[in-house]
Amino acid sequence: MxxxxxxxxxxxxxxxxxxxxxxxxxxxxxxxxxxxxxxxxxxxxxxxxxxxxxxxxxxxxxxxxxxxxxxxxxxxxxxxxxxxxxxxxxxxxxxxxxxxxxxxxxxxxxxxxxxxxxxxxxxxxxxxxxxxxxxxxxxxxxxxxxxxxxxxxxxxxxxxxxxxxxxxxxxxxxxxxxxxxxxxxxxxxxxxxxxxxxxxxxxxxxAHEALLGFENTRVVKDMRNRINRLVNFETANLNKTVDAALQQLEDIKVIQATIGLERLPAGIRPLAKLRLAYPEASLKELGAMLNPPLSKSGVNHRFRKLRQIVAKLVP
Ligand SMILES: [Zn+2]
Known part of the structure; x- marks a missing residue:
C-alpha cells in the first residue's frame, strides 16, 4: 500500500x-x-x-x-x-x-x-x-x-x-x-x-518543521485514542452495572414466585424491596437508603447471598 x-x-x-x-x-x-x-x-x-x-x-x-x-x-x-x-x-x-x-x-x-x-x-x-x-x-x-x-x-x-x-x-x-x-x-x-x-x-x-507537524498530529491522535479508551471503559462499566441490576431484579422475582420475600433473611429482605422500588438505583444509593445505611461493598455482599439462595431454589 x-x-x-x-x-x-x-x-x-x-x-x-x-x-x-x-x-x-x-x-x-x-x-x-x-x-x-x-x-x-x-x-x-x-x-x-x-x-x-x-x-x-x-x-x-x-x-x-x-x-x-x-x-x-x-x-x-x-x-x-x-x-x-x-x-x-x-x-x-x-x-x-x-x-x-x-x-x-x-x-x-x-x-x-x-x-x-x-x-x-x-x-x-x-x-x-x-x-x-x-x-x-x-x-x-x-x-x-x-x-x-x-x-x-x-x-x-x-x-x-x-x-x-x-x-x-x-x-x-x-x-x-x-x-x-x-x-x-x-x-x-x-x-x-x-x-x-x-x-x-x-x-x-x-526535518524540524516536519517533526513539529508530526508531533502535533501524533498528540491529537494519542489524545483521541485515550478519550476513546476512556469512553469505552465507562460504557463497559455502565453495562456491567445495568447487567448486575437486572440479575438482582430477576433473583428477587424468583424469590417472590417461590418462597416469598418474607422468608428472606432479615438482612436481605429490605434490600430486595428497595431494589424492586428503585430498579435503576446504584448499589451506593441503595445502601444509603437502608436503615442503618450500608456501604457499597456491603450491599454487593448481600446481593451475592441472594444469588446463592436463588441458586439453591433453582438448580
Ligand atoms: Zn560531515
Missing part, C-alpha cells in the same frame, strides 16, 4: 531549506546519497551529462544549491511535464561536459583509480557522524516517503539496489533506529515503523 504523499511533500519542502552552511564533507554526503538514488549518466554523440531527477521543485532547487556550493557550478534545471507514460512532472538538474562530470564523480567517490564508475557506496563519505546524518537527509529528499501520521506510522526510503538499501539500514542502525529492507516490484525499500523511531529520524536529518 503506497503511503500518502501530502505529509512527505511538506516534509521535503521544509527540509530543502535546511542550511547549506555546513562543512563540505556533509554537503558531499548529501549530494552523493542523492546521486545514488536519482542520478544517471547520459552519453550521446561523445557528450556526457550527469542528470538528477526529482518531482519536487524545492528539492530541485536544493540540488542546484548543492552543486553550486560544492563545485561553484551553475547547473541547468529542466522541467518535464507529465505525459501518458510518465505519471508525474519532473525536474532534471543537469551537469554537462565530461571534465565536470568526472570531477564530481571522483569527488563523490564514484570512480575507481582507472576512472571506471563504481556502483557501491564509498564508506569514506560518512566516516563522521555529521556526514551520516547528511547522507540520510539526501536519501530522504531523493526517495523518502512518510505516511500521514493521522493514519499509520510508516517511513520509507525507496532505492533501486539492494546493497544501497542495506547501507541505509546500517546507517539507521548506527543511530539506534530499527530499520528493515523489503522488496517492492523493481525497488528495494528501507523502512522504519513506529512513531518514536520516525520522530527520531526526522530529528536526525534536521
Amino acid at each position: 503506497p503511503p500518502t504523499f501530502t505529509f512527505t511533500t511538506r516534509a521535503k519542502n521544509s527540509l530543502s531549506r535546511f542550511s547549506l552552511r555546513q562543512e563540505d564533507c556533509c554537503l558531499r554526503a548529501e549530494l552523493a546519497s542523492f546521486l545514488h538514488m536519482k542520478g544517471s549518466i547520459q552519453m550521446a554523440s561523445g557528450r556526457i551529462a550527469l542528470t538528477v531527477i526529482t518531482e519536487n521543485p524545492a528539492v530541485a532547487r536544493r540540488l542546484f544549491s548543492l552543486f553550486k556550493s560544492l563545485y561553484g557550478l551553475n547547473t541547468e534545471i529542466f522541467f518535464r511535464q507529465k505525459t501518458r507514460l510518465k505519471k508525474n512532472n519532473v525536474y532534471l538538474v543537469q551537469v554537462r561536459g565530461e571534465e565536470r562530470v568526472r570531477y564530481i564523480l571522483k569527488n563523490l567517490g564514484r570512480l575507481d583509480p582507472q576512472g571506471h564508475l563504481l556502483m557501491g557506496v564509498d564508506k569514506k563519505l560518512f566516516r563522521r557522524r555529521c556526514c551520516k546524518k547528511a547522507f540520510l537527509r539526501g536519501a530522504f529528499l531523493a526517495g523518502g516517503y512518510l505516511s500521514d501520521p493521522g493514519s499509520t506510522y510508516h517511513l520509507e526510503l525507496v532505492v533501486d539496489y539492494e546493497e544501497y538499501a542495506r547501507t541505509l539500514v546500517k546507517l539507521l542502525q548506527d543511530f539506534g533506529l530499527k530499520a528493515k529492507v523489503h522488496r517492492r516490484k523493481k525497488s528495494y525499500v528501507a523502512y522504519i515503523k513506529g512513531s518514536d523511531a520516525i520522530a527520531d529520524f526526522l530529528q536526525l536529518i534536521g
